[in-house]
Amino acid sequence: MSSPAADPALSVTDLRKSYGTRPAVRGVGFTAERGVLTAVLGPNGAGKTTTVECCAGLRRADAGTIEVLGRAVVSGARSAGYPAELRARVGVMLQDGGLPQAPKAGAVLEHVARLHHAPADPSQLLDRLGLRTVARTSVRRLSGGQRQRLALAAALVGRPELVFLDEPSAGLDPQVRLDVWELLRELRDAGVSMVLTTHLMQEAEELADHVVIIDDGRVVARGSPGELTGPEVVRVLPRQADDVAAVAAVLRHGLAGHDRFAVSAHSTEVTVQSAQPPDAAIVAAVGTALAEAGYGDAQIRADRRTLEDVFLELTGRRLGGPQTALAPEEPQRREPA
Known part of the structure; x- marks a missing residue:
């Protein structure tokens, strides 16, 4: 048996999930190694978001095996769930944020930080992600891009070993997107394992060490960008x-x-x-x-050949397209203290 240090950050085997009679995930399997960024790509409806939600403990799988940081959280049709000790080591960023709307942005991040034993400094994360000026603005008054950055900060403030990122740069203007990419590179270089879904092929090409392409609920290709493009x-x-x-x-x-x-x-x-x-x-x-x-x-x-070429060849579709209804970055009115 391998030692915990040798275990991958995430291991998925024969994962299956249906909604009623419609199969969404049909035997997906892949591995995300420690200290690398794994991009999960797929057209809309391919099953990538369902796959990641099952891996992050947000959705119950019908069958398969999921191991997170060396611990089984799904085995067969049984879900062991995420124990508190494991949840403290995993960060999750949802595309819709999953954030409370009434509190102020800074208060939300400080609250999440207090849930962890040795969190990062919330104020430093606010500065790094360009949110200092809206720290006293309620979440509901943030732009879509600002909410994305706050969700990213909340996923990272606990200093996770593994973080799931669902469309981390959706709704961001180009300069802010580059800043987020630089932060993700620094975290990867520091040993943080990341599993990322994206509709931006450039994001995958810039950041990914390993790529998993899912179509119609199945893995159709996997490998490093260089291995896939040839x-x-x-x-x-x-x-x-x-x-x-x-x-x-x-x-x-x-x-x-x-x-x-x-x-x-x-x-x-x-x-x-x-x-x-x-x-x-x-x-x-x-x-x-x-x-x-x-x-x-x-x-x-x-x-x-580019990843876009490979993706088009395998799926017959382009990855890019409408992402969400997130509003673009725009100045927001600050609320009084």
């Missing part, structure tokens, strides 16, 4: 998407004498991978093969 390739985008199959066939034939090339057709493009990073000679060989077959107007570029 090596640098030559990408060929035909002028007409209907020409993808024909262009792939042309390149397989035209490059047949070069055993170092592997040609793959995707939804809107063709990729050419070689044993070595693509150079000018490889790009030229691709261009010559296309021109000779009458596809000289196709775009050719050498770069790495």
Whole structure:
């Protein structure tokens, strides 16, 4: 048996959850290692939020196994729940905040801090997340982005070993989003384990050490961003998407004498991978093969596939889209003390 220090922060095996007759999670399994940020991606309705809520102890699973910081909280159809000792080591940030609306923002954070044995300094978190000026404003009068930052502060103030983050930068303006990303990087570097859901592919690409892609209630891919995107390739985008199959066939034939090339057709493009990073000679060989077959107007570029490319290929959908009805960042009127 492994020692507690060797246990992952989160281990999920064959997790299942249905709402009535509709399966939402169909045997999800993945591991989030300690001291890394694991991003769970999926289109709307894929089951990622239900999965994370079950892992965070906010929703009861129908079946499967969930271990948090080395302790089983779900086994089969039985839920052991989160004991107080474990809850003190786990932080949870919900997208809808889960915050009381009447108290002032600063008072809410101070209250949460008092629930922990050795919390972080609430005032420092308020400063770090740009909430000092609204500390005396009631939660209900905060903008959507400000409530998100307060929910993040509440999840972090207890100095958790593992924190679940549901859309942590939803509703934030670009500069504040960058500040939040920097804070999350610092926490990860300090050894905090994080499991994050997001609709922002850039957020996953910037922050994630490990990525889990869920679609239709199942894990369809997992690995580091580099493992999922693969090596640098030559990408060929035909002028007409209907020409993808024909262009792939042309390149397989035209490059047949070069055993170092592997040609793959995707939804809107063709990729050419070689044993070595693509150079000018490889790009030229691709261009010559296309021109000779009458596809000289196709775009050719050498770069790495993105997580967005991988996600689109696996799910047929793009990750980005409407996130929530959160109001954008805007100045708020302060209340009197």
